[in-house]
Amino acid sequence: MQGLAASSRIALVVFLLSMAAAADGRKRVVSSSSDEPCTKMTLYLHDILYNGVNNSQNATAAPATRPTALGTTYFSNNTFFGMLVVFNDLVTEGKELPSGNEKPAALAQGFYFYDKKETYAAWFCFSLVFNSAAHKGTLNVMGADPMDEDTRDFTVVGGTGDFFMARGIVTIHTDLVQGSFYFRLQMDIKLYECYV
Amino acid sequence: MQGLAASSRIALVVFLLSMAAAADGRKRVVSSSSDEPCTKMTLYLHDILYNGVNNSQNATAAPATRPTALGTTYFSNNTFFGMLVVFNDLVTEGKELPSGNEKPAALAQGFYFYDKKETYAAWFCFSLVFNSAAHKGTLNVMGADPMDEDTRDFTVVGGTGDFFMARGIVTIHTDLVQGSFYFRLQMDIKLYECYV
Amino acid sequence: MQGLAASSRIALVVFLLSMAAAADGRKRVVSSSSDEPCTKMTLYLHDILYNGVNNSQNATAAPATRPTALGTTYFSNNTFFGMLVVFNDLVTEGKELPSGNEKPAALAQGFYFYDKKETYAAWFCFSLVFNSAAHKGTLNVMGADPMDEDTRDFTVVGGTGDFFMARGIVTIHTDLVQGSFYFRLQMDIKLYECYV
Numbered sequence: 001m002q003g004l005a006a007s008s009r010i011a012l013v014v015f016l017l018s019m020a021a022a023a024d025g026r027k028r029v030v031s032s033s034s035d036e037p038c039t040k041m042t043l044y045l046h047d048i049l050y051n052g053v054n055n056s057q058n059a060t061a062a063p064a065t066r067p068t069a070l071g072t073t074y075f076s077n078n079t080f081f082g083m084l085v086v087f088n089d090l091v092t093e094g095k096e097l098p099s100g101n102e103k104p105a106a107l108a109q110g111f112y113f114y115d116k117k118e119t120y121a122a123w124f125c126f127s128l129v130f131n132s133a134a135h136k137g138t139l140n141v142m143g144a145d146p147m148d149e150d151t152r153d154f155t156v157v158g159g160t161g162d163f164f165m166a167r168g169i170v171t172i173h174t175d176l177v178q179g180s181f182y183f184r185l186q187m188d189i190k191l192y193e194c195y196v
Numbered sequence: 197m198q199g200l201a202a203s204s205r206i207a208l209v210v211f212l213l214s215m216a217a218a219a220d221g222r223k224r225v226v227s228s229s230s231d232e233p234c235t236k237m238t239l240y241l242h243d244i245l246y247n248g249v250n251n252s253q254n255a256t257a258a259p260a261t262r263p264t265a266l267g268t269t270y271f272s273n274n275t276f277f278g279m280l281v282v283f284n285d286l287v288t289e290g291k292e293l294p295s296g297n298e299k300p301a302a303l304a305q306g307f308y309f310y311d312k313k314e315t316y317a318a319w320f321c322f323s324l325v326f327n328s329a330a331h332k333g334t335l336n337v338m339g340a341d342p343m344d345e346d347t348r349d350f351t352v353v354g355g356t357g358d359f360f361m362a363r364g365i366v367t368i369h370t371d372l373v374q375g376s377f378y379f380r381l382q383m384d385i386k387l388y389e390c391y392v
Numbered sequence: 393m394q395g396l397a398a399s400s401r402i403a404l405v406v407f408l409l410s411m412a413a414a415a416d417g418r419k420r421v422v423s424s425s426s427d428e429p430c431t432k433m434t435l436y437l438h439d440i441l442y443n444g445v446n447n448s449q450n451a452t453a454a455p456a457t458r459p460t461a462l463g464t465t466y467f468s469n470n471t472f473f474g475m476l477v478v479f480n481d482l483v484t485e486g487k488e489l490p491s492g493n494e495k496p497a498a499l500a501q502g503f504y505f506y507d508k509k510e511t512y513a514a515w516f517c518f519s520l521v522f523n524s525a526a527h528k529g530t531l532n533v534m535g536a537d538p539m540d541e542d543t544r545d546f547t548v549v550g551g552t553g554d555f556f557m558a559r560g561i562v563t564i565h566t567d568l569v570q571g572s573f574y575f576r577l578q579m580d581i582k583l584y585e586c587y588v
Binding site: 325 | 474475515536545548549
């Protein structure tokens with residue numbers, strides 16, 4: 001095989017790998033390039049934070065902790081150091097919240113907290129829970145969110161169901177912020193290990 | 197090699213992959229089917245929650261947060277939205293708690309929280325810590341727990357020691373609930389990337 | 393190929409795998425031995441905990457939760473059961489904190505909590521965030537920290553940027569403890585899946 005051209009060798013290996021493991025008849029695929037994920041989708045996460053007053057019906061996220069002494073200090077400059085928020089957010093294919101009886105594409109269940117005193121910085125860990133005609137299963141995601149950068153990368157650490165054993169990257173971008181109690185994240189999900 | 201039958205090609209690749217990486221003389225195995233995990237075991241997790249009164253000796257789990265305003269509202273309908281519980285639970289091979297000096301099969305160290313206002317739903321992240329004659333090492337696990345489904349799948353995101361670099365799935369089933377302060381989870385652990 | 397010696401087969405497979413997937417021209421490498429990680433580095437994490445009095449400027453970590461009833465009980469024996477700490481710690485190549493305008497090698501952003509009543513035991517989940525000339529990207533890490541063992545292994549569950557799709561192990565060792573408000577962890581980071 002030493003005689004094969006490099007491109008042939010790569011093609012051969014990708015072919016071999018693509019046969020290497022099947023889930024329910026599905027084949028394992030390991031991508032050959034970061035430009036060519038085996039699965040790709042864009043979704044929007046809507047975080048509606050409880051405002052402590054009158055939105056408990058609509059809110060999908062709420063602080064799980066009462067501010068500590070230090071937190072209170074840094075709450076005063078609005079960096080919310082130490083605030084931990086639990087969420088069960090709606091996730092949609094388009095930018096708009098579901099209207100009427102429309103079902104969301106997924107739910108994002110997890111938590112984030114703010115971890116910087118001087119500026120905004122957060123840290124996320126959550127599951128994307130799909131239960132639609134298109135997808136059933138979960139993607140588990142975690143990563144740092146340095147909010148002063150335009151895009152940030154989270155890790156897809158695994159998946160279940162349709163996303164059995166998936167791994168990849170979620171690039172997030174803060175698409176919209178409205179006051180202190182709503183933000184929308186664009187999530188570009190790229191999987192590099194798939195069962196398809 | 198183009199002349200080989202498909203089944204031979206698969207066998208060849210699995211053979212090649214099984215040689216691809218060895219930890220302390222162990223070989224890396226990537227399963228060829230979701231029906232054939234490379235390691236499989238069933239364990240039971242016992243969560244004994246502190247009741248705030250008289251079980252602090254036996255309790256292995258306790259809320260780490262005091263209820264927030266919204267939490268208090270939803271505690272009243274018993275969905276416990278936002279409550280975050282830290283645990284160090286006993287894990288056994290059979291359904292019973294260890295008796296006398298019997299050692300547990302493992303400890304489950306981590307946390308869960310409730311993330312839905314309308315019904316029960318939780319989210320888990322923990323390590324299974326093995327320190328027995330049978331196994332030494334850890335499995336790290338995370339995932340959403342929509343409690344209204346009979347079984348739910350968590351992701352095994354990695355492992356250490358005997359479970360070096362493991363990946364897989366934990367299917368959980370709520371095996372028993374006693375009041376508000378005890379539940380037992382059946383955990384069917386299936387690893388699809390192993391070093392054996 | 394059945395005629396090849398075992399060592400040739402291994403060499404062939406490692407060669408094939410090393411070509412299997414490239415990110416931005418980089419090649420995927422799966423290590424062939426736990427003694428030969430594809431990337432290895434030693435870093436030190438400095439955790440400066442807010443003391444509630446006078447170090448809010450220097451502190452990089454603070455409790456995010458106020459003690460619960462049970463927590464208070466066990467705080468009295470100093471095991472801090474249930475205390476959850478959010479951190480944004482400095483990470484250095486040498487043992488010393490950065491001096492003057494020196495930049496840290498990375499930041500460690502995440503949280504830990506104490507989960508044992510009888511003795512010290514903690515659980516960590518965090519991102520190492522690199523933004524230096526040497527490295528840009530993140531490594532996401534989680535695991536149990538049974539503090540009575542000299543070294544403990546965390547899992548590297550994934551990475552981004554320079555550490556695209558990384559997996560591996562972080563072996564930690566408590567290098568120094570000063571009172572209740574400073575500890576330094578030596579982190580031996582070994583990656584077994586890399587893109588180089």
